[in-house]
Amino acid sequence: MTHYRLFRRAALAGALALPILTTGCGLFSQEASNQIDPPQNAAQNNASQGEGNVTGQTDTQGQQTQMTVYLKDSNNLLAPVTVLAALGNEEKAGQKALELMVDGGALASELPEGFQAVLPKGTQVKDFKIVPDQKLAIVDFSKSFGDYSASEERRIVEAVTWTLTGMEGIQKVQIWLEGEELTEMPVEGMPLDQPMTRTVGINLEAAEGLNYSQSTAVTLYFSAVTPDDEPYYVPVTRLINRTNNKAKAAIDQLIAGPLSNGTRLNAVITPDVVVKDITKKNDIVTIDLEDSAYKEGVQQPAEMLEAVVLALTENTGFGKVQIKINGKTDVVDTNNQSYSQPVSRPDHMNAFKS
Template identity: 45%
Template sequence: MKHQHWIRSAAIAGVVVLLTTGCSVLGTGKKSDIDAPPTTGAEVDAKTTSAAVTIDMIDENSSQMTVYVKDAKGFVAPLSLGLPKSVSVAKTTLEYMVDGGPVASLLPSGFQALLPKGTKIVSLNITSDKRAIVDFSKEFLSYDKQDERKILEAITWNLTNFASVEKVQLRVEGKDLKEMPQGKTPLDMPLARSMGINIEKAEDAEFGQSTPVTLYFLNQNDQNYKYYVPVTRLVKRTDDVAKAVVDQLIKGPDQKKGLAAVLNTTTEVKSIKPTADGLITVDFSNKLLGTDQKASADALQSVILSLTENTGYKQVQIKVDGAVKITSTDNQNYSKPVARPAHINPAKL
């Protein structure tokens, strides 16, 4: 995968840095190391499907939809909720990301919607070049400065979860938003998933010589609801993104941030290679298995989420010492390739 020089600067956690790994940290919609997996479909279709997916239809009046919200530790995370069925699913998900709105009664303990109170989605139009143009009411501008980056991540990752959207353009009261008013984050180009989410830098990486990989670690709230948090980590520049992903999952999360590891540091990888169109195979040693000879369900799902997020492969085949007969701790059979779940983190009230 070729690296292009980034030609724009972006604000990350209040610090402006110039990154040279593929495109602006805000995302320009161009090809990058962390483009979302390619698929086709209508606006309301999720990008991916899975045999291990939550039920799409909650009841006759609602369906499963994903929203991005802030957890108690300040991470932006996806939640899968049963929301009212509508003609425009994408617009509905944004409406349920407004603080103080109808989503409040649906969020697990510790979670908070990021869009400012009173914000209305005036319109959401998707163009032929897969650009979602969102027009907000003026209340959208009344946010806390510390949440500026999180708001942009939540909106962008939420909308690019739909097959028909690759880029996002923001408007307020019909006028293009050129920059965010509080922290002055530039919006001169459309946002894309390549902006990353919950960004951090590996200790041995340099800003000008790095590759971003998005990893799924675990967190839980005060009611023991466990969920995945995506973290975009800048690592030493590499063309082998798949290997970097698994290596970083083994390395684990930043201990200071309170997330839980998904793979043991003793985990060994024997090989990672594409085996067919849209399929990548990861062969672990038997250290992946516990004393019961089962693999952690959390670990397997994290590997699948992380690899499909970063590589563009739609399915992952997991092996242990070359064998595909693997059972997880939740008694799921992983002997066949597994696709990315359409809905992540089904909420438990």
């Protein structure tokens, strides 16, 4: 407990707060920073209506498109990484994102230290289309897509699925190979008989002794640090005992922190914080956290509040989050972001120095 009390003191002083991108690096892009603290009359619905789907992951900025792709970090975990890429008039954002994820491809020289592309070398996207009324993306890969080791199979499926479902209008993904729909992956036979959604999970983990047939999956966001000491978020889908209150269970697990499984993930909330209440209404999730160390007017760790927003929007599909601490809404984080009003999930995260 001493370690966590020291953590809290440092965080409240701003020492451990993870920075919002304002000078070229950080957890969220500048645009995302604006969404965390939206203008009073900002658009009210920037997130998906369906569970786990996040809209607006690509935004054209002149000839540059900001997009979030999933890459493998030094812990062999997938993490979202925001990049800028040129998108021609005839190019599709989803296809471009996948091309950036090919080992040895166009993004190779621009990857942040400690990150790797996950699609096999030589993979080409032969065709990419979206079926709007089904919110379905169909991607047809070349033969090289099947040239991977068995241990990479699930990671590849997760990376493709989470990258594409992070884009507006896509909730499902269907994978083809050389013009033929796949019913299973080529190496280990992971089933693909149904289109993939975010329910496939990402960076799966489970507590020891869990009965998988009686489990619920919650996706959490912990922090990690690159070899260059740049902080970033890592999503983890954790299997827990079955529950009917997924939102509360997710935050309880976030408070419990990372599992001791050898990965270098960092807790984002101290264990003395308690979930007092969670309610849902009109696309807004309201959470009241109880924290005996909270003092009005003292900035709260940015990584804590951001992780709560990410976890609640991911696990409920609701578009906005209202955070209260000890019943108070006048909460400001160590990046001077206000949480006095409901905030949206950011479109982009983990933007590193170019």
